[in-house]
Amino acid sequence: MGSQGASGSEDCPFCQIANNQTDAEILLSDHELLCFRDIKPSATHHYLVVPRTHINNCKTLQGDDIPLGERMEKMGRSILEKNKVSNLNDVR
Numbered sequence: 192m193g194s195q196g197a198s199g200s201e202d203c204p205f206c207q208i209a210n211n212q213t214d215a216e217i218l219l220s221d222h223e224l225l226c227f228r229d230i231k232p233s234a235t236h237h238y239l240v241v242p243r244t245h246i247n248n249c250k251t252l253q254g255d256d257i258p259l260g261e262r263m264e265k266m267g268r269s270i271l272e273k274n275k276v277s278n279l280n281d282v283r
């Protein structure tokens with residue numbers, strides 16, 4: 192009866208990017224994660240790393256998800272290295 196799907200991922204901008212339904216330029220991706228430039232950058236280097244799997248809310252994450260978070264951070268760092276960013280004060 193509810194008007195919303197269980198996952199709510201159809202309206203999720205990150206899932207739309209993951210499914211190539213937007214103009215967002217995907218800078219890096221693998222089977223699990225993707226990295227793209229923020230639509231409204233608030234720093235010269237403002238990138239987002241998201242998992243392909245829809246996550247409703249960071250509060251639903253558990254201890255098991257820590258390695259995923261670490262891989263997300265690693266991808267974020269590798270995009271900075273790829274862009275030869277050394278000034279980490281202008282990074283988000």
Ligand SMILES: [Zn+2]
Nearest residue numbers: 200203206245
């Ligand atoms: Zn999503």
